[in-house]
Each structure stands twice: as structure tokens, then as C-alpha cells.
Amino acid sequence: MARRPTVTSVQIAREAGVAQSTVSRVLNGGSVAPGTRRRVLEVLAKYDFQPSQAARSLVGARSGLIGVVIRDLTNPFYPVMIKAMERVLHGQGLRLTLVTDVLTAEEGLALLRREGVDGVVFTSAVADDPLAHRIVDHGIPLVLCHRTLEGFPADQVEADNVTAGRLAADHVLALGHRRIAMVRGPAGASTAEQRGHGFRQRAEDTRGTVLTEVDGSYDYAVAYAAVRALLSEPSPPTALFCQNDVMAYAALNAAAACGVAVPRELSVVGCDDVPLSAWERIDLTTVRQPLARIAEVGVELLLGRLAEPDAPYRHELLPVEFVERSTTAPA
Amino acid sequence: MARRPTVTSVQIAREAGVAQSTVSRVLNGGSVAPGTRRRVLEVLAKYDFQPSQAARSLVGARSGLIGVVIRDLTNPFYPVMIKAMERVLHGQGLRLTLVTDVLTAEEGLALLRREGVDGVVFTSAVADDPLAHRIVDHGIPLVLCHRTLEGFPADQVEADNVTAGRLAADHVLALGHRRIAMVRGPAGASTAEQRGHGFRQRAEDTRGTVLTEVDGSYDYAVAYAAVRALLSEPSPPTALFCQNDVMAYAALNAAAACGVAVPRELSVVGCDDVPLSAWERIDLTTVRQPLARIAEVGVELLLGRLAEPDAPYRHELLPVEFVERSTTAPA
DNA sequence: CTGAAAGCGCTTACAG
DNA sequence: CTGAAAGCGCTTACAG
Structure with a gap:
């Protein structure tokens, strides 16, 4: 089973009439006389030689x-x-x-x-x-x-996720929304905490704002369920900040499932700007991350x-x- | 630079008072006396030993x-x-x-x-x-x-991609569509050829069918451009079979961009059934592949x-x- | 510039 | 069941 008709540097060396260490040197850019180098390179090319990574990382300081x-x-x-x-x-x-x-x-x-x-x-x-x-x-x-x-x-x-949260908030608040919900990523994820912090900051600075927070765990299914629940409450939010785009997609779809029109009845903002978000069927307002x-x-x-x-x-x-x-x- | 305070099987052997080959045997399930095995396992656990893959693949018949x-x-x-x-x-x-x-x-x-x-x-x-x-x-x-x-x-x-193509065709034809376009995957991809073959077969069997074919290369951008071109022709198709879901998304978005209503003015069928396809905002008719x-x-x-x-x-x-x-x- | 040699950390016959 | 030894294919000092 040992598929091992692989050419090794020893065989290259033999055929080129040099020591194995010389082959190693031409491979790794050590000092080799031009003529010798050329001869070795020829044999290397002839066999399309590939050095064994296993051997390299075993002996070398780096595994690559x-x-x-x-x-x-x-x-x-x-x-x-x-x-x-x-x-x-x-x-x-x-x-x-x-x-x-x-x-x-x-x-x-x-x-x-x-x-x-x-x-x-x-x-x-x-x-x-x-x-x-x-x-x-x-x-x-x-x-x-x-x-x-x-x-x-x-x-x-x-x-700069704090700024991302602020930008999302500024937009939504400027549009006049005051009953807002934030769909959060998992506790402990810095992106979620920072985006949440930036958003909350702006919301608190704006009189009359009621901010509800729910967990979406950066997960489509979790966010979908959370948003459906939100939308079936007596006085649902008029705007949603989803801490990432995937949860925003879940929100858009949940809204569709609940018969809530976006953006007429519900505004949705995401965060990330994944390629998907530019699709006409999605066309999500969001904050772009590089x-x-x-x-x-x-x-x-x-x-x-x-x-x-x-x-x-x-x-x-x-x-x-x-x-x-x-x-x-x-x- | 050589981060190498890694524990080796030699050190495990020394501490357990056995030969290195014995350590190797307990690691690989060779025959070892219960007492010896226990002793070695203890040392192994103490250091949370991990054998070097490089060494293993260098010497063994398999790299894993x-x-x-x-x-x-x-x-x-x-x-x-x-x-x-x-x-x-x-x-x-x-x-x-x-x-x-x-x-x-x-x-x-x-x-x-x-x-x-x-x-x-x-x-x-x-x-x-x-x-x-x-x-x-x-x-x-x-x-x-x-x-x-x-x-x-x-x-x-x-x-069974031929059947996939047939199923897509049967559906579209049963709905009464006769002016149909197929957005193809790249030439040489078996999935594209088979799906195309199945679809074509059924279309040819149905009187009055006009089937146009365009290339989408299984690529969002290519398909998007192709469908926009299709839809701006004098008498555009009323149904589209896209040989994969990604191209179907492109078609849905291109239709939106052109102001063509789906499914009223244009029916779209995909192939694959990626999770995305079930989203309310997409809700794509397609053929599921396992x-x-x-x-x-x-x-x-x-x-x-x-x-x-x-x-x-x-x-x-x-x-x-x-x-x-x-x-x-x-x- | 070049070769001979040691050694990386393992697995695998081979003895005992 | 267990140990001593060879060897996998390289890189890296070390001489010359």
C-alpha cells in the first residue's frame, strides 16, 4: 500500500552527480556554483521533484x-x-x-x-x-x-465595530424610529459587544427611545425564531438592528413570513456587508466591514x-x- | 525560533521506564502488557502527548x-x-x-x-x-x-442529474411554458451536461417548445449579465431553467433589476437546493441534490x-x- | 563552493 | 510482551 515510487533528493543528487546536501542547497537558495546549480535544476525539472513536507517540517524549525x-x-x-x-x-x-x-x-x-x-x-x-x-x-x-x-x-x-454600531443607530434614529430592537450576537464575541455598545450609546442619547434586545447568536435559525417572536408581540419594534448580516437575512425572511412589510412597517439594518447583501432580493442596508x-x-x-x-x-x-x-x- | 519544547515519545518512554517502541505500540494499539500500558498511558496523559504527524507520515505508509x-x-x-x-x-x-x-x-x-x-x-x-x-x-x-x-x-x-433536468422541464412544461431559456453551467462539467441533456430531451418531446440556451458558467455575475440580456430581448422567455441555484439567484435578482415580476411574468427553476433557496425572500423552486x-x-x-x-x-x-x-x- | 554526517520523531520488522 | 536498531527524506552545522 505504501505508494512510494516518489523521487527523493538522494536520487536527484545521484543523477546530478552531487551530494544530497547540494540538492538541498539549490532547493533552499544556499550558495552553489552556477554550473552545479544548473545541472541540479535540470534533474529536478526532469522528475518534477517535490520535496517531502513531512521531512522538512520534521527537521526544520518551521512546518510551513x-x-x-x-x-x-x-x-x-x-x-x-x-x-x-x-x-x-x-x-x-x-x-x-x-x-x-x-x-x-x-x-x-x-x-x-x-x-x-x-x-x-x-x-x-x-x-x-x-x-x-x-x-x-x-x-x-x-x-x-x-x-x-x-x-x-x-x-x-x-x-471599528463600535463605530459600526453607532452608524447603524444614527441612521435608524435619524429616520425617526424610537421603538427599536437589537438582535445580538453571542455574549463574549467582541464584535457583538462592540456593535451593541455603539448602538446602545446612541440610543440612550436619544430621548424617547425604547430599545429591546434579543439574542440571535449570529445564527440564522436562532435569529429567525427571535424575530418572529418579536414581531408577534403587541407593539413590535419599527426598526431592527441585527448585529450581523446573516441575522438580518433571517429578520427579512421572518418579516416576510409574518406578513410584515419591509421597509414600510419595519426597517432592518445589518452589519458586515457580505456580497449577498447587495442582491436585489435582499438589498440590505448595512455597515460594511473590510x-x-x-x-x-x-x-x-x-x-x-x-x-x-x-x-x-x-x-x-x-x-x-x-x-x-x-x-x-x-x- | 525553533519552538521545540515539545514532548517526544522518547521522553515519554524514559519517564515511563520503557523503550520508545513500546510507547509507539500503546499509541498504535500494538500488543502491550496491561500494566505496562497503564503506566505509559499515565505519562502520556500527564504531558497530553501528541505524536508528530510529520514523523508519522515520514516513516509510515500513510500520511493521514x-x-x-x-x-x-x-x-x-x-x-x-x-x-x-x-x-x-x-x-x-x-x-x-x-x-x-x-x-x-x-x-x-x-x-x-x-x-x-x-x-x-x-x-x-x-x-x-x-x-x-x-x-x-x-x-x-x-x-x-x-x-x-x-x-x-x-x-x-x-x-442523478439527468433526472434533475427532466423534473425541471416537466414542471415548467406542465405549467404551459413554451418559450423557455436554459442558463447553462460551464461546458465540461458533467452536472451541467447531464442536467442540460435531461431538460432538452423533455423540451424536444414537447411540440411548440422554443428553447434558448445561454452560458452562466455556474457563476453569479456571469449568469446575472446573461439573464439581463435575455430579458431585454424583444420576446423574452417566460420560463428559465438555471442549472444551479446560484445562477437562479442571479436570475431572480436580474429579473428584479429589470422590473420583471417573478413568477407572474417569469418562472425560474434552479437546481441543487442549497439552504438559501428556502428563504422567504428567495423561495426558489428547484431540484434537490443530496x-x-x-x-x-x-x-x-x-x-x-x-x-x-x-x-x-x-x-x-x-x-x-x-x-x-x-x-x-x-x- | 561542496561533501560527509548527524539528527528530527516516529514506525516497523527483528530478536529475544 | 518488550527492547535495540534501522530508516523515512530532509536541513543544518562542520570540515575542507
């Missing part, structure tokens, strides 16, 4: 593997990030290994350790996240990307950390942008 | 790594498949490495070879696919999953192949199901 933790792969948000990360990583000759919610925290940690990842980009952190903490306990370089953790010993990058950029910066921070392990921690804050579409209207 | 080729990660279709595959793989102690369209065929192949994958599940095959062919040329076990290739030397699993099941069977076929390399090739055909929602109406 970066772990990417993305719990909920079904949020349309993440494919965009994965692609952006892959692009940066690939440019550096690095690979990516995904940890989704198919694994528990313990299993995920075990996986990352067995694989010997050089570092981890963590996108799904929540307060007291067992996986994030265990990763740093094991001395594995980590960056918190998209969701952050205050005081956590790691580089971090996130959007998804791809967040992912790129996350990877870049990690690469910087690997290059300079003792540099002070960095914390990047990326700007957001209000996007008005057709799911909001005057009260 | 399965390559999964998914070109277009942004199709909401694929997260469902990835999760299903991960689940099966994880149950067998195997891991997954993704190859998306960030890499060219050559780069993808190089990656799979360097990583030493035990096998590959290929979901995005097209006729004369360079990557698929090169993978088998290198003797790497391969299964074609979701999209197949006639006569290709590999296990294959797919939905996404998760296709993915599972794909992985199972590969595992079977690894266990029995010389077994005859299998070809599984999974049933589809028509799902009537609200994007279709009588002509």
Missing part, C-alpha cells in the same frame, strides 16, 4: 503550516476571508489548515499540535475561549483576527510575529462604512 | 491527509460538503487539506504531492481536467465526487479504495427530488 480557526463555515462571510488568507499565505510558500466546529476545542488543539503549525489565525474567539487560551499556553504564536479579546496576549486586528482586508492583516500580523517573536503586540483597527440600501425607511 | 479539491469556495453549496467530509474523515482520524482556485492546477498538484496526501476527493472536475489527470498519473488515489468524468479511471459519485450525502459517499469511496486498491471502480448515483416553491407559475 498555518492553522486557521473558523468555527461557523456556513456564514457566507468566511469564504471571502479564507480566500484572502490563502492568497497571502500562498505568496509566502505557506499552507493553511482549517479548524471548524466539527472539532471540539480539545480536538482542535490536538490537531494543531500534531500538525506542528507555525502559528494560528483565530477568527472565532469568544471571551474565555478555551481553544485560544490553550493555543497560547502551548507557546504557539496566535493572532486574533476579526474577533478580539481585551488584554489577550496576542496581535489583534478587527473592524472582510478581505481584515483577513490579510491577520495573516500579515502572524507572519510579522514569526519573524520577530519579541516585538510588542500590535492592535489594528480597520474602518467601517455605512451602506444605505432599501431595507430602511422613515418611521 | 486527504486532499479535497473545491475550486469555487464561494458557492454556498460547498461549506455543506466540507462539513460532511470533515465529519467522516475525523471519525477515521484523518485530516483534510483544501485546494481552491487560489492555486493553479500545477500548484495544486505540487501541493498535494509535497504534502503526501493519501488520496484526493475531487469535486470540481471538468472534461480533460488537467489536475484530475495529473493526480492519477502520479498514482494518487482519486474519487470524483459530485462532478464526474465518463470513462475516467476512478470511483465516482454523483446525483449534498451532504454526496460528500459522504465520496469520502467513503476513497476510504474503500485505500483499503482495497484493486477493487473494481464503483459509480454511485444518488436520487434527486423536485421541490416546488414560489418562483414558478402557469404561463
